[in-house]
Amino acid sequence: MNQQKVRLLISYDGTDFGGWQRQAKGKPTIQGTLEDILSRVFNEPIQVVGSGRTDAGVHAIGQVAHFKTSRDLSRYQLLRALNGLLPTGVVVRQAWRAPSDFHAQISATHKTYHYWLLNSPVPSALRHRYLTWNQRPLDFGFLEACAQQIRGEHDFASFQTSGTESGPTTRHLMEARWTRKSPTLFCFSVTASGFLKQMVRNLVGTMVDLNLAGQPAEEMTTILAAKNRQKALGTAPPEGLHLYRVYYPRDLDNKCRTL
Amino acid sequence: MNQQKVRLLISYDGTDFGGWQRQAKGKPTIQGTLEDILSRVFNEPIQVVGSGRTDAGVHAIGQVAHFKTSRDLSRYQLLRALNGLLPTGVVVRQAWRAPSDFHAQISATHKTYHYWLLNSPVPSALRHRYLTWNQRPLDFGFLEACAQQIRGEHDFASFQTSGTESGPTTRHLMEARWTRKSPTLFCFSVTASGFLKQMVRNLVGTMVDLNLAGQPAEEMTTILAAKNRQKALGTAPPEGLHLYRVYYPRDLDNKCRTL
Numbered sequence: 001m002n003q004q005k006v007r008l009l010i011s012y013d014g015t016d017f018g019g020w021q022r023q024a025k026g027k028p029t030i031q032g033t034l035e036d037i038l039s040r041v042f043n044e045p046i047q048v049v050g051s052g053r054t055d056a057g058v059h060a061i062g063q064v065a066h067f068k069t070s071r072d073l074s075r076y077q078l079l080r081a082l083n084g085l086l087p088t089g090v091v092v093r094q095a096w097r098a099p100s101d102f103h104a105q106i107s108a109t110h111k112t113y114h115y116w117l118l119n120s121p122v123p124s125a126l127r128h129r130y131l132t133w134n135q136r137p138l139d140f141g142f143l144e145a146c147a148q149q150i151r152g153e154h155d156f157a158s159f160q161t162s163g164t165e166s167g168p169t170t171r172h173l174m175e176a177r178w179t180r181k182s183p184t185l186f187c188f189s190v191t192a193s194g195f196l197k198q199m200v201r202n203l204v205g206t207m208v209d210l211n212l213a214g215q216p217a218e219e220m221t222t223i224l225a226a227k228n229r230q231k232a233l234g235t236a237p238p239e240g241l242h243l244y245r246v247y248y249p250r251d252l253d254n255k256c257r258t259l
Numbered sequence: 260m261n262q263q264k265v266r267l268l269i270s271y272d273g274t275d276f277g278g279w280q281r282q283a284k285g286k287p288t289i290q291g292t293l294e295d296i297l298s299r300v301f302n303e304p305i306q307v308v309g310s311g312r313t314d315a316g317v318h319a320i321g322q323v324a325h326f327k328t329s330r331d332l333s334r335y336q337l338l339r340a341l342n343g344l345l346p347t348g349v350v351v352r353q354a355w356r357a358p359s360d361f362h363a364q365i366s367a368t369h370k371t372y373h374y375w376l377l378n379s380p381v382p383s384a385l386r387h388r389y390l391t392w393n394q395r396p397l398d399f400g401f402l403e404a405c406a407q408q409i410r411g412e413h414d415f416a417s418f419q420t421s422g423t424e425s426g427p428t429t430r431h432l433m434e435a436r437w438t439r440k441s442p443t444l445f446c447f448s449v450t451a452s453g454f455l456k457q458m459v460r461n462l463v464g465t466m467v468d469l470n471l472a473g474q475p476a477e478e479m480t481t482i483l484a485a486k487n488r489q490k491a492l493g494t495a496p497p498e499g500l501h502l503y504r505v506y507y508p509r510d511l512d513n514k515c516r517t518l
Contacts, residue, residue, distance in 0.1 A: 011384035059385060083381055091384040122342055125270035125350040126318060126389055 003068045006078075007098035007256055008048075010034070010063040013089035014238065015129045019056040020063070027056065030090060034065065037085045041078070042069050051108045051246040055198065057238030059130060061114075062093075062245040066104040075259035096256035107252055110174065112191040112244045113200045115236065117208070120184040131185070132240035138211050140180055145217035146207040147176045147188065150224065157227040159203050160196035161235065169196060169227070176203075189244075198235055205234035262327045265337075266357035266515055269293070269322040272348035273497065274388045278315040279322070286315065289349060293324065296344045300337070301328050310367045310505040314457065316497030318389060320373075321352075321504040325363040334518035355515035366511055369433065371450040371503045374463045374495065379443040390444070391499030397470050399439055404476035405466040406435045406447065409483065416486040418462050419455035420494065428455060428486070435462075448503075457494055464493035 010030070018027030022035065031048050038046040050065040073081070075095050082092045101107075116131035118124055123133045150156075150173055157169040175191035188204055210219050210233065223231045269289070277286030281294065290307050297305040309324040332340070334354050341351045360366075375390035377383050382392045409415075409432055416428040434450035447463055469478050469492065482490045 013384050013387075061385070079381060088382075088387050089384055091382050093381050122338060122352050123347075123350050125272050125348055126320070128272075128347050130385055 003070050004072075005066055005068050005098040005100055005102060006259065007096045007102060007104070008034075008065045008067075008092050009094040010060060010065060011091045011093055012060050012063065013129065014054060014057050014059045016089065017056065019058065020050055020053045030054070030060075030063075031065075033087065033090060037082060038067060038069075040085065041073070041081045042071050044069065044071065049104045051104045051111065054243055055201075055238050055241075058241045058243065059239075060243040063243055064104050064108070064246040064248075066098055066102060073259070078259060095259050097259050099252065099255040102248070102252050102256070104246075107248050108246050109249060110191055110193045110247045111195065112175070112189060112247075113195070114242045114244045115188040115190075115200055115204045116240045116242070117186045117188070117204070117236075118184055119186060129239060130242070132237050134208060136212055138186070138208065140178065140186060142211045142217055143186065143188070143207050144178045146210065146220045147178055149217060149220035150203065151176045154224050155227050156196055156199055156224070158223045158229055158232045159199050159206070160229060161198035161202060162229055163197070171195065171199070200241060201236045201238065202229075202232055204236040204240070206232045208236065209233035262329050263331075264325055264327050264357040264359060264361060265518065266355045266361060266363070267293075267324045267326075267351050268353040269319060269324060270350045270352055271319050271322065272388065273313060273316050273318045275348065276315065278317065279309055279311075279313045289313075289319075289322075290324075292346065292349060296341060297326060297328075299344065300332070300340045301330050303328065303330065308363045310363045310370065313502055314460075314497050314500075317500045317502065318498075319502040322502055323363050323367070323505040323507075325357055325361060332518070337518060354518050356518050358511065358514040361507070361511050361515070363505075366507050367505050368508060369450055369452045369506045370454070371434070371448060371506075372454070372459045373501045373503045374447040374449075374459055375499045375501070376445045376447070376463070376467070376495075377443055378445060388498060389501070391496050393467060395471055397445070397467065399437065399445060401470045401476055402445065402447070402466050403437045405469065405479045406437055408476060408479035409462065410435045413483050414486050415455055415458055415483070417482045417488055417491045418458050418465070419488060420457035420461060421488055422456070430454065430458070459500060460495045460497065461488075461491055463495040463499070465491045467495065468492035 012030050018029050020030045022029050022032040034048045035046055046067050048065050048067045078095050118131045118133045119138045153172040155170045171192050173192045177189055179187045181187055271289050277288050279289045281288050281291040293307045305326050307324050307326045337354050377390045377392045378397045412431040414429045430451050432451045438446045440446055
């Protein structure tokens with residue numbers, strides 16, 4: 001039987017989900033929801049492999065996943081069927097026929113996350129699900145000075161939430177910068193080949209807490225050097241975090257074809 | 260007892276509310292929620308007067324309301340208490356001490372509404388609560404040509420949802436234009452001294468339906484001239500509609516003071 005591999009580009013509102021990874025109990029998950037709907041659409045059991053997990057409450061603009069099927073569906077039929085059956089807030093934006101050596105997790109070369117922070121005296125009525133509100137005044141220049149300290153290759157052991165499988169904790173941040181989208185809306189963009197557990201949320205939480213505590217931005221370097229989670233400060237809440245994009249080698253991208 | 264008038268600037272996510280106006284049954288309303296929380300904060304019964312109603316599911320960026328109280332609270336205390344007690348998705352952005360002749364509804368000179376339309380093959384995962392998704396391709400130039408037909412003073416009887424109290428149906432649209440915020444995101448901005456029941460949603464629904472039916476944009480003028488609701492086409496859904504701003508005479512604005 002001829003099996004084909006399908007690559008999906010997925011967006012989701014993580015608010016009402018227990019994260020990406022299928023689990024036996026608790027809230028529905030994105031992976032579980034996709035597998036259930038794909039299995040119905042293809043009328044065969046489908047397993048979905050994502051580029052990686054996202055925590056409960058974290059959103060995705062550009063999550064990537066793949067699955068194998070022995071049946072044929074056009075891109076139009078697939079997108080229409082999936083988006084018709086998926087719950088509001090989970091959207092399959094695009095689908096390609098992927099080469100057999102494409103693997104959503106193993107082939108991924110790097111990822112970009114965005115973390116959105118609203119720094120204003122009052123919260124947001126319409127965007128509260130997609131950003132973190134911080135009432136106390138933050139210094140944008142301070143946050144950017146913190147981000148400068150962590151760019152490049154470092155051991156991020158201090159920013160790894162415990163309970164993670166042990167392994168190398170050195171990561172290379174190709175991008176780590178704050179952008180001011182409006183006087184009160186800040187966005188932290190970070191790109192790396194890989195991230196430790198809750199690393200982005202631990203980085204953002206620590207930068208914000210250092211600012212509020214009146215510590216110098218150089219404290220980020222001291223915390224990195226300690227290689228000890230006890231030295232970092234808070235973990236920023238999940239609702240501000242968005243998986244923005246997953247990158248693959250160009251030759252693999254070029255081998256993906258319209259379904 | 261010295262009564263003072265307070266003016267509020269309010270934003271709300273209308274998704275989970277039964278509209279602005281307090282009602283005996285059904286979903287909670289914005290007015291009812293505000294009155295309950297204000298009565299708790301001031302420890303006296305508070306009645307809230309809004310600039311006007313919004314339908315169930317319609318959002319507001321800049322709704323305005325007033326209430327009277329005999330008690331004193333600073334702006335800081337009031338905003339903190341209200342935003343701490345109000346449900347997520349209802350935010351009091353600003354509060355002023357208003358002059359005694361200020362009336363949120365009667366003093367309002369005009370209002371601006373925005374209607375957001377996503378015109379793409381797939382829906383939006385993160386903005387689905389705040390816009391209306393239209394899958395079939397729309398012609399932006401056609402929508403703008405329709406908007407041109409309705410600018411200025413016209414009898415909008417054809418665009419008034421029935422069940423309204425009878426009265427004059429002529430309105431002056433100072434602004435009626437479509438803006439293309441991105442290749443797939445369109446926004447209709449409309450400003451007038453007053454609106455008939457569901458007028459903005461009936462205008463948008465008719466423009467979209469004319470486009471999809473391949474009718475000429477001049478049909479808008481024909482429908483206006485008919486002065487008959489049966490002649491207009493669909494009513495666009497509430498989730499795309501946002502009350503953006505309410506305007507008051509400058510002298511009243513100038514007499515509003517920091518609490």
